[in-house]
Amino acid sequence: MANSGQLLAPNEVYRELEAGSDDDIFKWAKKHKFIFRDLDLEQFELAQKIINDPKYRDSFDLDKETPEADPFVIALAIVEQRNISLFSTQIIVVSDENKANPGKKPKIPNICADPNYKVGCIHILDMFDREGCQF
DSSP: OTTTTOOOEEHHHHHHHHHSSOHHHHHHHHHTGGGEEOOOHHHHHHHHHHHHOTTTGGGOOTTOSSOOOHHHHHHHHHHHHHHTTTSSOOOEEEESOOOOOTTSOOOHHHHHHSTTTOOEEEEHHHHHHHTTOOO
8 A cells, every 4th residue: 555655644753653662563664665745834823723623732841852644634634635625535544542432532533523623534444454464
């Protein structure tokens, strides 16, 4: 999927992986550095809007040493969807999170479903099913 251009992510994800402890995932990311996109002004403004949204302010740890990638993932998906809206392709955020229950800290799927952001989101296992992956 990476080689065919179906996967993309913001550089903030790469930075999180680089600072993380899973060497195998980071090794994969280094080999596929071309999927990671530079931040542009539109993405930055959307990520800032998400971070400052009172409904999601508690969803992000802004004091982390490494940038919080989640709002940038959502912002990139929204911008990419806007850029291809004339075509039938749909941009979908893939996450290993499930929607949080009411009263709990919102997660990526909650934010993606918000009418202010409205971008598709599926669980990573659902992506594997869609792509016919078998383990």
